[in-house]
Amino acid sequence: MNPTSPTTSPLSPAFAGHGHVTFLGAGPGDPGLLTLRAVEALAGADVLIAEPEVLEVVRGHARAGVSTPELTVVDEASTTAGVPVLRDAANLVMEAARGGRRVVRAVTGDPGLDGNAGAEMLVCAAEGIPFEVVPGVATAVGVPAYAGVPLRDAQGTDVRFVDARTADERCWTEVGASDGTVVVSTSLDSVAAAAGELVAAGRKPDTPLTVTIAGTTTRQRTWNATLGTIAQVFKQGKILPSPEGHRPVIAVVGERSAPAQRDQLSWFESKPLFGWRVLVPRTKEQAASLSDQLRSYGAVPHEVPTIAVEPPRTPQQMERAVKGLVTGRYEWIAFTSVNAVKAVREKFEEYGLDARAFAGIKV
Structure with a gap:
C-alpha cells in the first residue's frame, strides 16, 4: 500500500515503526475553520510544529502532552567557536x-x-519519510469572505491573486490589464505601494478597495x-x-468590494458584541457554554474563575x-446554585437514594 494514500491513517499499523508527517493547513486564523481531518490529525500527533500565531489556532485540538518545539532554537551542544547553530522547521520535522x-x-x-511547506515535503520525499497533506482554507479566500467581499458574481468575474512581497513589474502589468477582482496579499505598510503599482499598470484610481487585517479573528478590521x-x-x-507578525494583510480590488455592497454583506464585523472583551467569572467547568455563546456574538471571552466549589470541610x-x-427532620430544602444540586445528587447516589x-x- 502506498504510505501517502489518503485512505491510510497515520494511526494505522502501516506506519508502525517509523515516523509520519502531516502538513496541515490551519486556515486564516479562526480555529473554527479547521477541517475535520485536521482535528483528527492534531488529536493523534506526538509533535506539533508551527509558528507561534499558528500554534494559537491549532493547540486546542492537540492531544494532551503533545510536544511543541520552537521553530528556531539555539543548539548549544553544537556551538562552534561560540557561534550558535540554529535549527529550522525542516530540521525539527525530520528529526522527530x-x-x-x-x-x-x-x-x-x-x-x-x-x-x-513545499520544500519540507521534498525533504521528506527524499528521505523516504511518509507524509500526507491536509488542505486548509486559503487566507486569500477566507479573509474576504469574513470581510463581506464575495470575489465572484453570477457572471463569473475574473479573479487574480497577487503576493505583493514577490510580485515583479511583469506581474503587476498583467494584473493591471484585467478589469476583474484582484486579491493582494501584502503588509499594512505596503498597501499604498501595491495600490500605486496597480494604478501605474492601468487600473483607474477610483477603483474600490478593501483592506483587512487579522482576518477571520475577533481582531479583524476592514477599511x-x-x-x-x-x-x-x-x-x-x-x-x-x-x-500581526508575518500574517498577511488582504486587500481586495474591484467593484465587488464597493462600500455599498460590503455594508450589506459584512456579517462578521457587524456581530452585536464584535471585538468586546468579556470577563467570564464562572467556575472552569461552567464557563465553556457561556464562552461559546459569547463567541457566537463576536465577543472575546476571558475565563477567570473567581469562585471555587469545594466539599464541606467536614463530611459529617x-x-x-x-x-x-x-428522617423527616426538615420541611423545606433550598438549593442556592446548580453546584448545590450537584453535590446533593452525588451524595444521594453514594447512599443509594433518589x-x-x-x-x-x-423544594
Missing part, C-alpha cells in the same frame, strides 16, 4: 520523524500555497477606500503597521443534612 514520531507541521492558510485614496485614508486614521455536615431529609427522599418536603 526519524525518531518514529507522528509529526504535524501546521502552516497558515493552505500548505499547497506555502513555499516552505474601505479606492486605489487613489488608500494612502490618505491610512494617514488620516493614523493606521500603523500591523502587529453533608451526612447530617441528608439524614435529616430522610428523588423519592424529597417526599413530603417543599
Whole structure:
C-alpha cells in the first residue's frame, strides 16, 4: 500500500515503526475553520510544529502532552567557536520523524500555497519519510469572505491573486490589464505601494478597495477606500503597521468590494458584541457554554474563575443534612446554585437514594 494514500491513517499499523508527517493547513486564523481531518490529525500527533500565531489556532485540538518545539532554537551542544547553530522547521520535522514520531507541521492558510511547506515535503520525499497533506482554507479566500467581499458574481468575474512581497513589474502589468477582482496579499505598510503599482499598470484610481487585517479573528478590521485614496485614508486614521507578525494583510480590488455592497454583506464585523472583551467569572467547568455563546456574538471571552466549589470541610455536615431529609427532620430544602444540586445528587447516589427522599418536603 502506498504510505501517502489518503485512505491510510497515520494511526494505522502501516506506519508502525517509523515516523509520519502531516502538513496541515490551519486556515486564516479562526480555529473554527479547521477541517475535520485536521482535528483528527492534531488529536493523534506526538509533535506539533508551527509558528507561534499558528500554534494559537491549532493547540486546542492537540492531544494532551503533545510536544511543541520552537521553530528556531539555539543548539548549544553544537556551538562552534561560540557561534550558535540554529535549527529550522525542516530540521525539527525530520528529526522527530526519524525518531518514529507522528509529526504535524501546521502552516497558515493552505500548505499547497506555502513555499516552505513545499520544500519540507521534498525533504521528506527524499528521505523516504511518509507524509500526507491536509488542505486548509486559503487566507486569500477566507479573509474576504469574513470581510463581506464575495470575489465572484453570477457572471463569473475574473479573479487574480497577487503576493505583493514577490510580485515583479511583469506581474503587476498583467494584473493591471484585467478589469476583474484582484486579491493582494501584502503588509499594512505596503498597501499604498501595491495600490500605486496597480494604478501605474492601468487600473483607474477610483477603483474600490478593501483592506483587512487579522482576518477571520475577533481582531479583524476592514477599511474601505479606492486605489487613489488608500494612502490618505491610512494617514488620516493614523493606521500603523500591523502587529500581526508575518500574517498577511488582504486587500481586495474591484467593484465587488464597493462600500455599498460590503455594508450589506459584512456579517462578521457587524456581530452585536464584535471585538468586546468579556470577563467570564464562572467556575472552569461552567464557563465553556457561556464562552461559546459569547463567541457566537463576536465577543472575546476571558475565563477567570473567581469562585471555587469545594466539599464541606467536614463530611459529617453533608451526612447530617441528608439524614435529616430522610428522617423527616426538615420541611423545606433550598438549593442556592446548580453546584448545590450537584453535590446533593452525588451524595444521594453514594447512599443509594433518589428523588423519592424529597417526599413530603417543599423544594
